Amino acid sequence: MAAAGGAGAGGGRHQAAAPGPAPGAALALVGAVPGAPSCPHGPALLFVKVSHGREEGRRFYACSACRDRKDCNFFQWEDEKVSETRLAAREEYNRNHQPPFTHRQNVERYKNFVLLPLSKRRFCQECQQLLLPAEWGKHSSHQILCDISSAQLRSPSQLLYPLENKKTNAQYLFANRSCQFLLDLIISLGFRRVLCVGTPRLHEMIQSKASQEEDFRVRSLLLDIDFRYSQFYTEDEFCHYNMFNHYFFGGEAAHETCRKFLHQDKDERVIMVTDPPFGGLVEALASSFKKLMAMWKETEKEGYENQEMPMFWIFPYFFESRILEFFPSFSMMDYQVDYDNHALYKHGKTGRRQSPVRIFTNLSPSMIVLPVEEGYRFCAICQRYVSSGNQHCEICNSCTSKLGFTVTTATAALFKTTLVRRLLAVLFVARKVTSAVPVPVSPALEHHAIQKYC
Numbered sequence: 312m313a314a315a316g317g318a319g320a321g322g323g324r325h326q327a328a329a330p331g332p333a334p335g336a337a338l339a340l341v342g343a344v345p346g347a348p349s350c351p352h353g354p355a356l357l358f359v360k361v362s363h364g365r366e367e368g369r370r371f372y373a374c375s376a377c378r379d380r381k382d383c384n385f386f387q388w389e390d391e392k393v394s395e396t397r398l399a400a401r402e403e404y405n406r407n408h409q410p411p412f413t414h415r416q417n418v419e420r421y422k423n424f425v426l427l428p429l430s431k432r433r434f435c436q437e438c439q440q441l442l443l444p445a446e447w448g449k450h451s452s453h454q455i456l457c458d459i460s461s462a463q464l465r466s467p468s469q470l471l472y473p474l475e476n477k478k479t480n481a482q483y484l485f486a487n488r489s490c491q492f493l494l495d496l497i498i499s500l501g502f503r504r505v506l507c508v509g510t511p512r513l514h515e516m517i518q519s520k521a522s523q524e525e526d527f528r529v530r531s532l533l534l535d536i537d538f539r540y541s542q543f544y545t546e547d548e549f550c551h552y553n554m555f556n557h558y559f560f561g562g563e564a565a566h567e568t569c570r571k572f573l574h575q576d577k578d579e580r581v582i583m584v585t586d587p588p589f590g591g592l593v594e595a596l597a598s599s600f601k602k603l604m605a606m607w608k609e610t611e612k613e614g615y616e617n618q619e620m621p622m623f624w625i626f627p628y629f630f631e632s633r634i635l636e637f638f639p640s641f642s643m644m645d646y647q648v649d650y651d652n653h654a655l656y657k658h659g660k661t662g663r664r665q666s667p668v669r670i671f672t673n674l675s676p677s678m679i680v681l682p683v684e685e686g687y688r689f690c691a692i693c694q695r696y697v698s699s700g701n702q703h704c705e706i707c708n709s710c711t712s713k714l715g716f717t718v719t720t721a722t723a724a725l726f727k728t729t730l731v732r733r734l735l736a737v738l739f740v741a742r743k744v745t746s747a748v749p750v751p752v753s754p755a756l757e758h759h760a761i762q763k764y765c
């Protein structure tokens with residue numbers, strides 16, 4: 312996932328920070344507003360404090376991409392009159408926080424870079440930039456990778472440092488197992504164009520295969536807020552994009568690139584695959600995704616009038632109700648998506664626990680074939696693939712577990728844990744009654760008891 316993380320209220324450089332919500336209140340997203348002020352991440356989003364279903368206080372604009380004011384401190388009241396001096400200072404600030412090269416300049420630099428002999432291909436790890444020989448002197452004190460191979464250039468997600476702030480740039484990258492499964496599934500379903508929104512590793516796998524295999528017919532376009540990828544892809548392969556406010560940094564030209572890519576021929580069906588930061592605002596994501604769907608709808612041909620653009624939304628299972636709130640036609644698959652650079656979200660026994668990340672889709676679940684060799688089975692009653700431990704419940708008439716094991720197992724484990732804690736509480740009370748100096752039950756003792764008896 313390589314994208315911005317959803318907004319919070321930061322304080323402007325010359326303004327007081329937005330007051331936090333009072334007890335019982337929460338920040339609510341009003342949405343994207345035409346004519347909204349901009350920060351380096353594009354147009355800001357409008358927020359308001361809500362308490363018991365009612366708005367409290369003044370509405371305000373904040374960065375769409377950063378929830379932490381350390382990352383972007385933009386803030387403005389909705390009804391605030393901003394002076395010309397401050398507007399000019401803001402525009403200068405935004406200009407100064409743009410990348411040093413444009414996308415077109417990066418494309419030209421890449422063309423020159425690949426012509427260099429291997430011994431002169433260098434990458435600055437500190438600046439995250441491909442270096443041409445004339446630039447070596449400026450980076451002489453930095454950590455440099457030398458002899459950058461063509462294979463490394465085809466896999467930029469492994470060359471670039473992942474940005475792992477879960478609220479701003481949550482760049483947890485698909486493990487090869489999950490990435491290959493997604494691509495195989497996409498091909499088996501007959502899709503030939505993949506709109507990769509915040510999925511750089513899937514995009515690079517498609518691009519790499521396309522450049523090496525003559526009979527490979529799948530194409531992809533990457534939309535991502537990480538502008539570093541512009542060093543490796545042309546303007547027809549990458550668009551600098553903020554998925555929280557549907558903002559194309561490249562303007563109308565980039566918007567048109569996306570629109571043309573979504574133009575669907577009968578032999579080149581389109582699917583969108585997105586892997587947003589888990590700390591992002593679902594409302595903002597849903598709004599942007601619906602706009603991308605509308606773009607697809609505008610370009611569709613006869614026979615697709617009443618359809619949605621097919622989509623895979625990669626997200627944790629505990630966001631299911633929120634996703635269904637905005638996309639009622641979606642359903643959640645049991646497949647566990649894992650990541651290379653996440654301590655917990657890994658497959659099977661390699662991580663400390665199983666990944667909670669799933670695939671939400673508007674395709675029929677009966678069409679999604681999950682790998683039997685990885686522990687999935689087909690439920691003839693539900694007419695869909697499920698985790699092998701997800702047993703069909705006769706009472707609910709469905710395979711109800713979202714955790715990869717049966718509900719009865721989960722319930723039993725919870726019951727045992729609760730029982731042990733209650734016994735420990737009784738032990739504490741008994742000691743308090745019988746002892747002049749009651750001895751509390753330590754967390755270590757509680758943990759040991761739960762581990763032993765649960």
